[in-house]
Amino acid sequence: MAQAPLYIDNLQYANWSPDLFDEMAQAHLAAVHVTICYHENFRQTVENMISWNRYIEAHPNRLMFGRTGDDVRAAHASGRTAIFYGFQNCAPMEDDIGLIEILHQLGGRFMQLTYNNQSLLATGCYEAEDSGLTRFGRQAIKEMNRVGLVIDMSHSAERSSLEAIEASERPISITHANPDWWHPARRNKSHALIEALTQSGGMIGFSLYPHHLKDGSDCTLESFCQMIADAAERYGVSALGIGSDLCQNQPDSVVEWMRNGRWSRETDFGEGSAANPGFPDQPAWFQGIRDFPNLAKGLRDIGFAQEEVDAIMGGNWLGFYDRNFGGQS
């Protein structure tokens, strides 16, 4: 019997429930990087971690803690999913550099330096101007490098992202975004940025969020996979993975929270609009977690070799986890 595939989804924020844990197993997801918080402060983030700790405890046949690459292998060997915690903003570290190590000790493995807006560390992609890394940002990067909390610049502005790549002694990530040469969007990334990212050992996870897709909800699987093939030409297969950005079963109030947090008294529609404020419809071929294997089929159909498919669908992130989740040696 052939071994089951080992897939990794390096970004999800679903409305978690037992049926989704079943879907993860059926979709061969040996690891999922789950978003623990957007705007939550440290204490609120800890509360969200407690909720996840309870899920893992309650579903021992489906889930296990993810802390290292070997946890992914153990999950794969036992048909489970290793859950890795990540933060889409630096809000949980508040203004306290000491919280970086604490968040890592509690299981955090990825942290975005910004979420759309200016943060204490860097500039988000929705600000009018991007002044790059702040004084605090440069110190936070050193500390994140030291403990093995991976920098994620998915929602950051270009200059801040380039400066983070340069300032970081370890590879960084863009866990969920696409190239803007495929689909121009404020959240998608330039060739120059993806090149700098991947040449320094960093990785990009391709996003299935319709606002990041060419033709939005009508994007085809072929177009998505051809984009990955083109990216492989430019950056090499080994720097590519998936970060679906799936928000499965979330009500529209959640996307409003993501966009507005507690900072706004007016409604910010982010990538949506007043006429289209909610979550966009997923494309037919990627409705949710259970469609993850469709991506593998699409990649094979576009001409990738099986080992390349395996790398993009999970192997590359696994290697990245191995190299970057431990303390600095």
Added chain:
Amino acid sequence: MAQAPLYIDNLQYANWSPDLFDEMAQAHLAAVHVTICYHENFRQTVENMISWNRYIEAHPNRLMFGRTGDDVRAAHASGRTAIFYGFQNCAPMEDDIGLIEILHQLGGRFMQLTYNNQSLLATGCYEAEDSGLTRFGRQAIKEMNRVGLVIDMSHSAERSSLEAIEASERPISITHANPDWWHPARRNKSHALIEALTQSGGMIGFSLYPHHLKDGSDCTLESFCQMIADAAERYGVSALGIGSDLCQNQPDSVVEWMRNGRWSRETDFGEGSAANPGFPDQPAWFQGIRDFPNLAKGLRDIGFAQEEVDAIMGGNWLGFYDRNFGGQS
């Protein structure tokens, strides 16, 4: 018998104790704007407010709450000091625009948008680049205008300060700084900025912190008062006041905390240096609160009329309080 003078010190962060409350009364301080926090978050700021509430409760013959200009008049009439709460950073509002009204309800009357570093709202004067107001910053200013929490840009960078003046529908303040044309220092302000501030109804409080003074601790009273006379020529008497920045009786660990908060694992010396890390010595003629009347004498000696001295020493801030501490009409 001549009525006692009415003086206002619009910025202090002393190591508060009953003897300092006595000094306030002896120095004719009818109002002091006291710094409630630097890097403290909301909950910690509330704790600091509780400490001050207890002081006021325990010293009814010396202190009273300050919420409006009339409270200053009541304090003056009864020989007491009205205490106004202010924040040297936006840390107490965290990332929550709703906390602006809460902080005002609890007595907050001034809030700096930044303290040296980049904040969620604007850029501090120690950052390499100043990108101006952030998206959140523009919304926070509207809300501060609405409730009557005065913007203070003392520790902010130039462009951010100019943008705050332009974005704010109400006058803003620089509570404690001096002109850089008198003493070039990173914390002192340009002519263009002070001009824009004062032409829009804003006020500057002149600082007695030695790093802001020409010749530092050796600055003379004459030089300080001549600077005020020159400022009166440029900006008019009515926009000028005092914000002494006195940190009386504070140990050097406090200035280290101010500069480094929780954001730094290296030591930032701010306006000091490794060789001179602590609080600098106050000039001989302004050792502390009790020397406040010396300023009035210095202003008279430099040629100000008595009503001008009264305005600079307290009357101007009092009028500013009257106009700016209430909700937007």
